[in-house]
Amino acid sequence: MGINKTTLEPHLETSFVEAECIQQVLDGNEDAFTDIVEHFQSPVYNLCYRMLGTPQEAEDAAQESFIRAYRYIHRYDSKRPFATWLLSIAAHYCIDQQRKRHLFSVDLDEIIEFGITDDSPNPESAIANDEENELIQEKLATLPTKDRMILILRYWYEFSEEEISSALDITKSAVKSRLHRARKHMAEQWNSEEEDISQKKGRQHEPQAI
Amino acid sequence: MSHKQYEKWILNDSPLSEEERKLLDAHLVVCENCRKLKKGWQNSLQLMQSSEQHEPAPGFASRWQIKIKQEQRRKRIVRNRIILFSSVLFMLFASAAYIVLSGSLSAFLANLITISAQVILFITRGLSELSLFFNEIPSILRWSIGIFMMGVANMFIILLSYLIWKARRNHKEVQGAHIYAQD
Numbered sequence: 001m002g003i004n005k006t007t008l009e010p011h012l013e014t015s016f017v018e019a020e021c022i023q024q025v026l027d028g029n030e031d032a033f034t035d036i037v038e039h040f041q042s043p044v045y046n047l048c049y050r051m052l053g054t055p056q057e058a059e060d061a062a063q064e065s066f067i068r069a070y071r072y073i074h075r076y077d078s079k080r081p082f083a084t085w086l087l088s089i090a091a092h093y094c095i096d097q098q099r100k101r102h103l104f105s106v107d108l109d110e111i112i113e114f115g116i117t118d119d120s121p122n123p124e125s126a127i128a129n130d131e132e133n134e135l136i137q138e139k140l141a142t143l144p145t146k147d148r149m150i151l152i153l154r155y156w157y158e159f160s161e162e163e164i165s166s167a168l169d170i171t172k173s174a175v176k177s178r179l180h181r182a183r184k185h186m187a188e189q190w191n192s193e194e195e196d197i198s199q200k201k202g203r204q205h206e207p208q209a210i
Numbered sequence: 211m212s213h214k215q216y217e218k219w220i221l222n223d224s225p226l227s228e229e230e231r232k233l234l235d236a237h238l239v240v241c242e243n244c245r246k247l248k249k250g251w252q253n254s255l256q257l258m259q260s261s262e263q264h265e266p267a268p269g270f271a272s273r274w275q276i277k278i279k280q281e282q283r284r285k286r287i288v289r290n291r292i293i294l295f296s297s298v299l300f301m302l303f304a305s306a307a308y309i310v311l312s313g314s315l316s317a318f319l320a321n322l323i324t325i326s327a328q329v330i331l332f333i334t335r336g337l338s339e340l341s342l343f344f345n346e347i348p349s350i351l352r353w354s355i356g357i358f359m360m361g362v363a364n365m366f367i368i369l370l371s372y373l374i375w376k377a378r379r380n381h382k383e384v385q386g387a388h389i390y391a392q393d
Contacts, residue, residue: 034275050264187254189250
């Protein structure tokens with residue numbers, strides 16, 4: 001069910017080395033947190049990218065998530081997996097950013113262009129140009145903020161309903177209903193796009209009046 | 211059975227029982243909407259499963275280190291400003307409390323004016339004595355001291371220019387790192 005299990009899963013488990021790093025940070029060794037950043041940068045960045053849709057916003061959000069994690073590391077409960085705690089910080093930050101975007105910006109172009117990356121050359125362009133990635137970003141963009149986050153945590157990070165509920169501070173029943181709504185929305189999006197394509201094809205095959 | 215139940219089975223992650231599977235299959239034969247929903251969801255899921263993970267630009271951890279240092283410096287500046295502001299406020303309120311408690315605002319003002327006058331008098335006397343001293347010493351010594359003082363003043367100007375240049379260069383480096391982060 002999960003996506004790219006081989007690339008994501010090794011990052012999401014709290015290994016002995018990470019536990020050691022966290023303990024070192026708690027003991028006052030600030031540099032130890034850089035190892036944590038290096039280890040978790042990909043899953044955190046990917047989550048931010050899926051939520052916000054552009055490399056620049058994803059970079060800023062991922063950086064800010066690590067700063068918050070560093071600031072509040074003393075609140076981390078070692079009984080929980082570190083990745084779950086870290087990703088919940090990133091998730092909350094991305095949801096806040098999305099809310100701010102809706103509150104302070106009514107730029108329709110920005111909403112329409114969500115998920116379409118700029119043409120400037122950067123390491124992201126190779127991936128962003130991929131049609132499948134663009135298509136999934138466009139579909140995710142049509143979901144409400146929280147539903148999008150729940151879907152991302154469920155299908156990219158294999159979070160259980162309980163884990164999503166605890167990460168986003170919402171009830172398990174709310175997670176279930178939002179997940180159901182998000183899946184239905186994604187299915188309908190797919191179908192409506194297919195209908196549009198078939199209608200366009202139909203028009204192309206119609207004899208043109210001269 | 212309600213239509214919603216079939217939707218739930220189509221969109222649910224957990225596997226269906228044998229009986230549920232048979233009921234759903236029978237329903238899918240007659241309901242076009244549910245067939246479309248199932249196809250749409252399966253295709254969406256496949257698309258999500260095949261999508262690649264996005265990676266940050268190289269040097270993410272280094273950029274984080276720069277950012278956390280900036281954050282710590284900003285916090286330190288804010289903390290110092292709070293301490294300074296609180297100290298000034300404390301001094302003001304302590305002075306006000308002294309004036310009120312001593313019960314004599316006029317005595318306080320008189321003391322303040324006397325001390326100020328004494329300080330001004332001291333400075334004026336010192337300056338006049340200094341000018342008398344310089345008038346008495348030979349002109350060659352006077353010129354030597356003057357040139358030496360000019361040299362010291364120039365040294366301070368050079369030091370100040372160097373500090374401003376260094377601060378500007380650091381600022382540009384930080385900006386450069388930020389632009390790289392945006393790439």
